[in-house]
Each structure stands twice: as structure tokens, then as C-alpha cells.
């Protein structure tokens with residue numbers, strides 16, 4: 001395959017690491033941020049044939065214009081974009097809730113809608129949900145909903161994107177994410193209930209993403225990468 005790799009939400013974290021993996025392989029890579037400057041900075045950090053684009057998935061009407069610089073064919077489309085939303089019913093922030101919901105529930109499919117005709121027939125898409133769809137935590141009111149929506153979104157998309165494949169990853173707490181810096185007690189509490197006893201790291205999520213993109217029979221998979229945390233279902237702790 002000689003087409004490009006597009007990573008929507010690649011100015012930090014998992015998205016930047018996935019983009020770096022493919023740039024290091026000599027692929028043409030497009031990395032996005034909401035701001036062109038941050039996208040360009042990420043492209044410079046990543047190196048190789050990497051190009052920054054500005055796309056805001058919480059403003060879906062503008063997605064087409066943001067993706068316009070991408071020339072086909074696109075082999076792989078990865079969408080890890082997220083806005084951090086902390087929302088509890090007693091202190092409900094409508095603006096944050098709306099942005100996160102639109103970003104994933106409308107922005108993810110609109111991105112695919114805009115790029116599907118530029119994708120290679122043997123291309124693949126990976127979406128990002130998360131463990132919160134199964135295990136809520138204080139503040140995850142909307143995160144739990146939207147990550148559950150990502151799981152079910154594939155049911156509606158799999159036939160429409162065919163023969164392009166589509167899969168989703170649901171990470172547990174990714175311990176080396178910037179978001180978890182300074183929150184070691186939370187990580188330790190999760191590890192105490194994780195069968196492997198080992199933290200999930202960004203490199204594990206990159207490895208799983210590459211598997212879903214490149215395995216020709218991986219299609220319609222919701223892949224939980226959490227050290228077995230979600231499957232741990234003892235009645236008594």
C-alpha cells in the first residue's frame with residue numbers, strides 16, 4: 001500500500017504516537033489539531049513526510065474544508081480526537097457535554113463521510129472509544145455515553161464503508177498520557193483491580209491500532225485494551 005495515513009487528533013497523546021509510527025515507516029501522514037499552528041508543530045516533531053491540517057470535529061460543518069488538503073489515496077484513517085469533559089448530573093455543563101457529544105457522535109462519521117471516496121479499497125479505519133463505556137467514574141457522564149456510541153456506531157457504518165474495514169479501540173487508563181500526570185492514586189487504584197497488575201501504555205495502544213489497521217480480516221472489532229480490567233467481574237472484591 002502506498003497511500004497516506006490520516007490521524008485526526010494527533011497534536012498529542014495516542015494520535016501523535018500513531019502518526020509517528022507511520023511517519024517512521026516512510027509513509028505520508030496527515031496530522032490534525034483544531035489549530036493549524038499546533039498541527040504544524042506536531043508535524044515538525046513527528047518528522048518525515050508529515051503534514052499538519054486544522055479540523056474541529058465539534059464544528060462538523062467545517063470538517064470538509066479542514067480535510068480538503070488531503071490528497072488520496074488514503075490507506076488508513078485513525079480518529080482518536082477527544083475533548084476532555086468532566087460532567088456530573090448535579091453540576092451539568094451543557095456546553096462541554098454538547099461539544100464532546102458532537103465531536104464523537106457527529107464528527108467521527110462526518111470525517112469518514114468526507115474521506116471515504118479518497119480511501120483505498122483495502123484501506124481501514126480505527127475509531128476511539130474507551131473503558132468508561134463499561135466502567136463509569138465521577139465525571140464520566142458524557143464520556144460513558146459517547147464511548148458507548150462509538151461501539152455501536154460501527155454497526156451502522158460497517159456495510160456503508162465496505163470494502164474499507166472499520167474497527168474501534170477502547171483503552172483503559174493509559175498511564176503515560178498527559179491527562180493522568182499527577183493522578184498516581186487513581187492509576188494505582190485501577191491497577192489493583194487489573195489482572196495483569198501492569199499499566200496500559202501508549203505503545204500498547206499504538207500496537208493494537210496497527211493490528212486493526214493492517215490485519216485484512218479485522219473488521220467490526222471493538223477491541224478492549226485494558227489489561228483485563230473490564231473483564232474482571234468478581235462478585236466480591
Ligand SMILES: NC(=O)c1ccc[n+]([C@@H]2O[C@H](COP(=O)([O-])OP(=O)(O)OC[C@H]3O[C@@H](n4cnc5c(N)ncnc54)[C@H](OP(=O)(O)O)[C@@H]3O)[C@@H](O)[C@H]2O)c1
Nearest residue numbers: 009010011013014033034056057080081082128130174177
Ligand atoms: N488517555 C487515556 O487514558 C484514554 C483512556 C480511554 C480512552 N481514551 C481515548 O483515546 C483517544 C486518545 O486519547 P489521548 O489521551 O491520546 O487524547 P489527547 O492527548 O487529549 O489528544 C486529543 C487530540 O484530540 C484533539 N482535539 C481536541 N478537541 C478536538 C476537536 N474538537 N476536534 C478535533 N480534534 C480535537 C486534540 O488536538 P488540539 O487540542 O490540538 O485541537 C488532540 O490532538 C480519545 O478518543 C480518548 O477518548 C484515552
